[in-house]
Amino acid sequence: GAVVSQHPSRVICKSGTSVKIECRSLDFQATTMFWYRQFPKQSLMLMATSNEGSKATYEQGVEKDKFLINHASLTLSTLTVTSAHPEDSSFYICSARGTGGFFEAFFGQGTRLTVV
Amino acid sequence: AQSVTQPDIHITVSEGASLELRCNYSYGATPYLFWYVQSPGQGLQLLLKYFSGDTLVQGIKGFEAEFKRSQSSFNLRKPSVHWSDAAEYFCAVGPPSAANNLFFGTGTRLTVIP
Numbered sequence: 362g363a364v365v366s367q368h369p370s371r372v373i374c375k376s377g378t379s380v381k382i383e384c385r386s387l388d389f390q391a392t393t394m395f396w397y398r399q400f401p402k403q404s405l406m407l408m409a410t411s412n413e414g415s416k417a418t419y420e421q422g423v424e425k426d427k428f429l430i431n432h433a434s435l436t437l438s439t440l441t442v443t444s445a446h447p448e449d450s451s452f453y454i455c456s457a458r459g460t461g462g463f464f465e466a467f468f469g470q471g472t473r474l475t476v477v
Numbered sequence: 478a479q480s481v482t483q484p485d486i487h488i489t490v491s492e493g494a495s496l497e498l499r500c501n502y503s504y505g506a507t508p509y510l511f512w513y514v515q516s517p518g519q520g521l522q523l524l525l526k527y528f529s530g531d532t533l534v535q536g537i538k539g540f541e542a543e544f545k546r547s548q549s550s551f552n553l554r555k556p557s558v559h560w561s562d563a564a565e566y567f568c569a570v571g572p573p574s575a576a577n578n579l580f581f582g583t584g585t586r587l588t589v590i591p
Contacts, residue, residue, distance in 0.1 A: 367520070404567065465523050
């Protein structure tokens with residue numbers, strides 16, 4: 362099946378710094394990728410939809426200047442958490458939906474961000 | 478509006494016992510339905526999926542799910558649970574398009590006791 366790879370799996374950064382998370386579709390092209398945030402013991406909250414070659418679409422309440430998304434190629438989307446603060450600590454997951462058949466979503470392994 | 482409801486936040490079953498996780502959805506058109514499993518600190522893995530055809534679908538790891546249109550349900554079942562099945566389970570619904578995200582339920586945490 363299709364594979365989505367997310368890197369890094371864990372990152373600890375100091376408050377005020379920026380962190381970049383990469384999401385790659387390894388064996389298929391993903392025009393659209395999705396970024397989710399997951400709080401402990403909760404469901405996935407869609408943050409934004411990343412579109413190759415165009416601006417991301419952010420969900421209501423998500424600060425686009427804090428969570429910068431770039432989808433420069435059909436296989437790579439990046440999420441940069443700018444000027445991170447402890448409240449940004451969370452589990453971030455990316456996904457891409459397949460383009461044939463059931464269009465099931467394939468997920469990256471997730472990134473645990475801890476801001477200290 | 479699209480929504481997915483998983484009424485059970487947490488379920489505990491004994492190893493070897495049967496399991497049923499409930500999922501109800503609200504969707505304007507014929508939905509694509511999915512069940513995913515998430516182990517702690519991991520991404521989500523697809524267990525099974527449904528769009529049309531036989532309403533009883535088989536998935537990986539011995540799981541199955543039954544689509545009941547009249548009840549807007551897509552419950553997940555397993556006849557005999559293994560300790561390794563302990564995880565978080567998410568039901569999801571979405572359109573047949575790679576450009577649209579899936580809508581997820583709030584998840585059901587499964588605990589398996591010896």
